[in-house]
Amino acid sequence: MSSHSKAPPRSGGKRGSSEAEIATRQRELYALPLDQFTRARDALAKELASKGRAKDAQAIRKLKRPVVGAWVVNRLAQQQPEHLGEFLDSARALEKAHRRAMSGLASEPFKEANRAFQQSLDALMKDITALLAATGRPATGDLIRQVEETLRTAALGTEEERTVLTQGTLTQPLRSSGFGSFSPLLLVGPSPAHTSRKPARAPPGRRPEKPPAPPAPAPPPAGGKVLRGPWTPREDEVEAPARPPPAAKPRIAPPVPHPPKRQAREAAAAEARHQREAELRQLRREAKQRADEAARADRSARQALVRTQAALRTTKGKTLQARRALENAESQVRRAREALEGAEEAERVQAEEASRVDEQATAAKRELTHARRHLEQAESRVRP
Numbered sequence: 565m566s567s568h569s570k571a572p573p574r575s576g577g578k579r580g581s582s583e584a585e586i587a588t589r590q591r592e593l594y595a596l597p598l599d600q601f602t603r604a605r606d607a608l609a610k611e612l613a614s615k616g617r618a619k620d621a622q623a624i625r626k627l628k629r630p631v632v633g634a635w636v637v638n639r640l641a642q643q644q645p646e647h648l649g650e651f652l653d654s655a656r657a658l659e660k661a662h663r664r665a666m667s668g669l670a671s672e673p674f675k676e677a678n679r680a681f682q683q684s685l686d687a688l689m690k691d692i693t694a695l696l697a698a699t700g701r702p703a704t705g706d707l708i709r710q711v712e713e714t715l716r717t718a719a720l721g722t723e724e725e726r727t728v729l730t731q732g733t734l735t736q737p738l739r740s741s742g743f744g745s746f747s748p749l750l751l752v753g754p755s756p757a758h759t760s761r762k763p764a765r766a767p768p769g770r771r772p773e774k775p776p777a778p779p780a781p782a783p784p785p786a787g788g789k790v791l792r793g794p795w796t797p798r799e800d801e802v803e804a805p806a807r808p809p810p811a812a813k814p815r816i817a818p819p820v821p822h823p824p825k826r827q828a829r830e831a832a833a834a835e836a837r838h839q840r841e842a843e844l845r846q847l848r849r850e851a852k853q854r855a856d857e858a859a860r861a862d863r864s865a866r867q868a869l870v871r872t873q874a875a876l877r878t879t880k881g882k883t884l885q886a887r888r889a890l891e892n893a894e895s896q897v898r899r900a901r902e903a904l905e906g907a908e909e910a911e912r913v914q915a916e917e918a919s920r921v922d923e924q925a926t927a928a929k930r931e932l933t934h935a936r937r938h939l940e941q942a943e944s945r946v947r948p
Contacts, residue, residue, distance in 0.1 A: 586620055587731075594630060594638045594733050597699075601629045627735075631846060632701070633710035634734035636692060639699075640711075641732035644691050651684040652726055655719035681719075688715060706842055710737040739839045 589608055596604055605627055612621035630638060641648055654677070661677035692711050696703045717738040718729035728734060 582617075582620070586623065589624070590627065591642065591732055593624075593627065594635070595642045598629065598632070598635055605629075630735045631737070631850070633707055633714065633737040633846065636695065636701075636707070636711055637714050637729065637734055637737070638732040639695055640688065640691055641730055643695065644688075645730070647684075647688055647691060648730060651681075651688050651715070652719055652730070654681045654684040657681075659720070685712070685715060685719075706845060710842065710846070713740060714738040716740065740835075 593601060593605055593608065605624060609621040609625040612618075612624060658674075658677040658681045661674040665671045665674040689708070689712060692708070693703055696707075701707075714734070714737040715729070717740040718725040721738070721740075725738060729738075
């Protein structure tokens, strides 16, 4: 019984540890320099596949290389987690203060929360500038805008976007449509008239007193504060002008119409077009950078080819000289061998001739000895 009760937690622990390991390895991949990402990803997938973890290897192999804007945010999330956590805490406080202000409660906490949010974002952007300087990348205007928009969108977005931000595994910068949980209108006091190409239509059942003129902006309440939301991070909060004393018979200002749907669609389309253009410029810069790197590599390869061809020609010349020297040596050896054979033949002939002469000398010596013997015999017979 005890063994059955312990088996499931043990298998679950292995699975949990495996998922934690994969998540850690993914974070390490996204923290690498961009030019090392693809090689390290493929090496990790190959390592997991060799260990029999095909599913993990397939998941790693599908990871996409982050663009520069997302890579910078990933490095920030992994190098400055404390600063990023403070920034997200200020965003949550801003959302809470925003809901209270929209409910008609005190607006001063919203002003303080907005100021704290801007200060936290400015601190993160200083960290971004230092990070870019440390990595040797230029802090271009487009890159800074992409990073700032990504931080703002994730902080004021969903919990899923905040989680991806804190994990440091972004592949593309986040983009805001401009119509999120924070309204782009002023949050405290009556809203000013929205300037557009066409004057806003009057509400149904009411006619403006002077149809040719656009509706006049309704003044904020006397002594009220005009607050700017996080969509205007660089504007200072201003004090609303005091309302002039009312006349004998106060006029009731007509309600301010909401922006037409057409204007909202045009604003969303303009924002999307701007983001597409920014992304296209980023892709063009990266493509140009890759093309420059490829051109430099091609020039280096061509120079290496020229040097290799020159070395090959030199080697061929030396090989030809060595072959000619070998042919000359072989010719000399052949002539020497022929001379040796001729000398050996002459030696043989001379040896035969010497042998023949020696035989003749031996025969002549025998003849001389025989003649001397006959001479002695003849002399002995002649003596008295």
